[in-house]
Amino acid sequence: MTLCISRLFVLFSLVIFSASSFGAEVNVYSARKEALIKPILDDFSKQTGIKVNLITGDADALISRIESEGQFSPADVLISTDVGRLVRAKQLGVTQANADEVIIANVPAYLRDEELHWTALTLRARPIMYAADRVDPASLSTMQALTNKEWKNRICIRSSNNIYNQSMISGMIQTQGEAKTLVWAKGLVANFARRPKGGDRDQIRAVVAGECDVAIANTYYLAGMLNADDEATRKTAQQVAVFWPDQDTIGTHVNISGVSIAKYANNLDAAKTLIRFMLTDEAQAWYAETNHEYPVKQGIKWSQTLQDMGTFKAQEVSLAKVGETNAKALMLMDNAGWR
């Protein structure tokens, strides 16, 4: 009798504790910050009536969480801000294929997984940014040329801890091989104006302040500064211009933000609906307008700021491969002394 009561009590408390699963909903683990994704998820809920539950955090920590939660993981969808994490999630076996014709029709092949475990949602470009008042854009050409002597003490870039740099180097390993990339990385480090520190916006500020003449940074940071609420930031950003390197050859390095469906997703239909929604013209335009990232789908209007930065040829290397050589890229930067 006592045993029975205690069992009932356990059952009762379990029901209270565990998340109830009534009504259509989808559980999202997002490495993308809440402020940059919540609005579009709210739109999704409004249009479809599907409730979105959200957790944000470091991509790797979220992947580890999915892994240790195992078959009971509530995660349906994983959103990442770079390709390396999506590749890793696939390698760890926490994702599943989503062979949706909408993805195949709208996303170029190099921007999605071969088995469709993940797909890109937006593109993030990493060009050269220069001080418009002192640097002649004619003196800029390729990333390779930044290792020339004339750029000594003139380059700012953030730490190699940063994923955008890791992906950039990984892309270079894919296009030019490891040996050549190492030589390039050493040359670049020799031309650094200062020890790498701060984020991409800090590099842009350092260019304006005169600490360096060129920086390598993602365009949406500059775009965000150009559209900032405070005038000082806007004025700072206006003194910097974008140069698209390697346009005659391999193209400028791009990374992605992308999405996967979790292996043990309970709300599979809702998850697929969400990914389709993210690839609608409306959602793609929202990204382009609000976050200043390049839509992955053709024919979507860019924000005015992005249009002003100009069109460019993107490096069309398979991002799946870029993700795979991430660790190699990091060790290469260690060897180059890139802090």
Place this chain on the structure above:
Amino acid sequence: MQVGVNRLIKNAFKGSAFTIYSVLAGLLLGLPLFVIFFSFFSWDSAIWQHLAATVLPKYISNSLLLALGVGLGATILGTCLAWLIVNYNFYGRRLIQWMVLLPLAMPAYIIAYTYTGLLDFAGPLQTFIRDTFDLGAQDYWFPEVRSLSGAIILMSLVLYPYVYILARTAFSEQSQKYREVSELAGVSPLKHFFKVALPLARPAIMTGAALAMMEALADFGTVEYFGVSTFTTGIYRTWFGMGDIKAASQLSGFLCLFVFILIMVEKMSRRDSQNYSSRQGKSAQAKQVKGINGALIFVLCSLPVAFGFIIPFVQLATWAFSFSDLSNLADYPEYAMNSAMLASIGAIVVVAMALLFSYAKRLHPSKTVSGFIQLVSLGYALPGTVIAIGVLVPLGWLDIKLNVLTNVWFNFQPGLVFSGTVFALIFAYAIRFMSVALNNTEAGIQRIKPSMDEASKVLGDSPSQRLLRIHIPLLKASLLSATLLVFVDILKELPATLVLRPFNFNTLAVKAFELASDERLIDAALPSITIVLVGILPVIILTKTLDGIERKYA
């Protein structure tokens, strides 16, 4: 039946039920640490060769310098402030007394962002200097904020209260007689401080310094932003960049070793100084200081407060009110409630467990209990993300077993019960902050004379009655200050909260970090300032508590 089993285990341990409970609690809290230590069984020498040849020497030297620098900085600030405030009565003392604790409410990464905004090359101060004197980038020298020394100074400014709190209690317990003797012997106040007061307070100061050093070792946000490579940035880099969770865990294990040595040194320095509070004689009384000297002391004491709290607070407030998007203001009460709820539950659980450990050790001082106390203290120096993963692994396992069990009993699977709930968060906080609570309960319980226990035993009290009737009432102040410290720490805690929180659950720290890490510093000002504001209330109560301790010994 149950009583019989209890007695059996009791005999086996030769301790009381408290010993058993504390061993069980220690095993539970130790789980995530065992997960880390377990990683040493799969050693990959290739990756270690790479690390040793490239980055490891830098991690070690930077971490050591950071810990020692912050330990020293916090000790100097905390000890001087405590000495001046306990011994001198000057104009504005009442005000300063509670203000010196305010930097506690300021998360280290927030103060780092704020000072960078103010003092960096592109910041307003340097731009002003360049514009005024018409200087170029290379024409003048300005100290670099984002450097190892910058990190040391800024962390010392927000971590000195740990030393201050303990040093202040220690100084106020010192008998007035000591000073009178010194004065009669013609010893100058300065010499008295170095020869008498400081050595007597040394164990307390060392404990505070050790806490500050551990906090500095666990920091990720500040060093990452400043571009200083330490063990924590190395752990993140190895794990996130190389995807090598094993090597990352092994690096964490080495960090634990660091801390273990630190705790040992601290314990050794305390070994010969077991002294119960001597209630004979009056404790030190504050000397009236007026005029210029009084003003000077006031200015000296307000400097750490100005740099550690007022300046960054004003800067954050300016950002928040001039530029922040106030349309989301309606969400803030919810964030603040979530933060306060987590911090309260967490603080109570952590302090209750700390009391259990300390009391079990007092009842039956055994190597087992002491060992577990040291083990659970290690968590304080581990970065939150590492602890989070250490928590997820055993909880995930437990959930799977639980589901198997309920399936057999009821043909029903509840899914995740432990991971992904508030339970996981509280578990992580318990490991992360046990050290803070233990330091307070340990110090407090040592001050209670053993004769009290004897008297209670003679009256026939059971150990639990003794705890309720003697120890808890006497420990009230220590327990309260432990609760408040842990409360403020949880309020500021970020990485573990970020990873372990349930769906749609935001706290102030999560909000502040998301914006700041997205380099939207100005937008981050509003949540940051809310953290500080929520943290001020417990800090004020803490001041009152400390006053209470002081009065009790006066």
